[in-house]
Amino acid sequence: MSWLQxxxxxxxxxxxxxxxxxxxxHLAIVSxxxxxxxxxxxxxxxxxxxxxxxxxxxxxxxxxxxxxAWFGGLFDGARRDSDYWLGWWVIIGSIPIGVAGLTxxxxxxGDIRNLWVIATALVVFSLVIAAAEYYGKQTRPIEEFRWWDxxxxxxxxxxxxxxxxxxxxxxxxxxxxxGQKREAAARFGFLLAIPAVLASGLYSLKDAFHPEGGGMSAxxxxxxxxxxxxxxxxxxxVAWFLRFLVSHxxxxxxxxxxxxxxxxxxxxxxxxxxxx
Numbered sequence: 352m353s354w355l356q357x358x359x360x361x362x363x364x365x366x367x368x369x370x371x372x373x374x375x376x377h378l379a380i381v382s383x384x385x386x387x388x389x390x391x392x393x394x395x396x397x398x399x400x401x402x403x404x405x406x407x408x409x410x411x412x413x414x415x416x417x418x419x420a421w422f423g424g425l426f427d428g429a430r431r432d433s434d435y436w437l438g439w440w441v442i443i444g445s446i447p448i449g450v451a452g453l454t455x456x457x458x459x460x461g462d463i464r465n466l467w468v469i470a471t472a473l474v475v476f477s478l479v480i481a482a483a484e485y486y487g488k489q490t491r492p493i494e495e496f497r498w499w500d501x502x503x504x505x506x507x508x509x510x511x512x513x514x515x516x517x518x519x520x521x522x523x524x525x526x527x528x529x530g531q532k533r534e535a536a537a538r539f540g541f542l543l544a545i546p547a548v549l550a551s552g553l554y555s556l557k558d559a560f561h562p563e564g565g566g567m568s569a570x571x572x573x574x575x576x577x578x579x580x581x582x583x584x585x586x587x588x589v590a591w592f593l594r595f596l597v598s599h600x601x602x603x604x605x606x607x608x609x610x611x612x613x614x615x616x617x618x619x620x621x622x623x624x625x626x627x
Contacts, residue, residue, distance in 0.1 A: 352394070352569045356386050361398055361577035365584025368402040369541065369592050371480060371520030371604045372611075376469040379514055380615060383624050389464055390569075397574050400552035401581030402589075406541050409589050413542070417441075433494040440496055440539075444505030445546040451509040452551060464514060466619055466626045472515025473612030477605045480524050484601045487527030493535040500529055501543075504536075508543060515612070518544055519592075523601065534596045541589065 363381050367374040375395055382389045407414065421438030424431040507525035511518035519540055526536025569577070618624045 352390060352573060353386075354573065356382070356390065357569065357573045357577045358580065359385065360390055360394070361401070361580035362584060364395070364398050364577075365402060365405075365581040366588055368399065368581070368585055369406075369519055369589045371517045371523060371601060372608055373469070373473065373511075373515050373517040373520070374399070374402075375511075376473060376515040376517070379464055379466065379469055380611075383466060384618075387625075389627065394569055394574075394577075396548075396551045397569075398552075398577040398581045399548050401578035402585035403545055403548040403552070404578075404582050405586035405589055406545055409586060410538075410542065413538075414545075417542075437493070437496065437539075437542075440498065440501035441542050441546070443498060444501035444508070444543045447502075447505040448509045448512070448547045449550070451512060452547070455512065463512075464627070466615055466624065468513070469515035470612045470615035470619065472513055473608045473615070476510075476516050476520060477608040477612070480520050480601050480608075481605045483524035483527035484605075487533075488530040489527065489532050491529070491531045491535065493531075493539055496531070496535075496539065500526070500531070500539075503529060504539065504543060508540070508547065520601075520604070527601075533601070534593060537593060537596055 360378055360381060363377050364374050367377045378395050379389050417434045417438045420430065420432055420434035424435035424438075504522050504525045507521040508518060510516045510521045519537065522540030522543060523533065523536045526539060527533065529536075531539075615624070619626055
């Protein structure tokens with residue numbers, strides 16, 4: 352990989368990771384449009400560690416409180432408050448994507464990284480996000496979440512393994528369908544992503560240097576710089592997005608996804624850009 356490619360893709364990762372527009376889809380699209388080759392799933396997974404580090408720092412107080420409550424509640428039933436159970440919901444909700452990721456890892460790293468798939472997913476899943484925004488009652492705060500919320504939202508997170516779907520788009524949409532408040536669904540989705548993304552990034556680290564399937568190799572310094580760039584921009588993006596959701600709907604992103612997906616489909620259909 353060139354340094355220009357590393358910098359551009361890291362900026363894209365930081366900007367799009369937390370928005371419901373699919374960071375992996377954007378990385379594949381930008382790679383094909385401007386560099387004529389996909390950087391690959393391994394590089395994507397590694398620089399995502401930077402954006403998840405941003406989440407760890409942004410939610411540091413929440414995470415510390417949840418961990419304290421969870422460990423305390425394990426041995427003292429009287430201390431099992433909503434934070435204790437939230438810790439369990441994150442653990443339970445992380446299981447589906449872990450199973451799906453290990454089971455379909457070859458498919459995820461290869462065949463599915465196709466611009467036809469990505470552009471179609473951008474458009475089709477936009478309808479899901481729009482439906483969730485329209486039908487969601489948005490009355491339940493995060494303190495009212497239950498085990499079935501974590502199972503359903505965890506299963507929805509697994510859909511993010513398909514580039515173009517969007518992790519935050521899937522988890523927030525599932526939360527809205529369950530009646531959760533928009534910001535509460537986003538916060539839980541971000542917390543739920545931490546174990547999955549960190550595990551994926553660490554697992555993919557060796558492959559980023561020498562990809563076994565598709566993708567391009569990166570040096571240690573390139574991965575380090577890319578991770579730092581993704582962290583800085585990602586921290587600003589998550590802070591902005593949570594404030595945005597307080598008073599704005601997801602329809603803004605639905606429109607963007609439809610336009611982007613349609614443009615990519617036209618470029619593919621006219622032969623301007625290659626699908627892989």
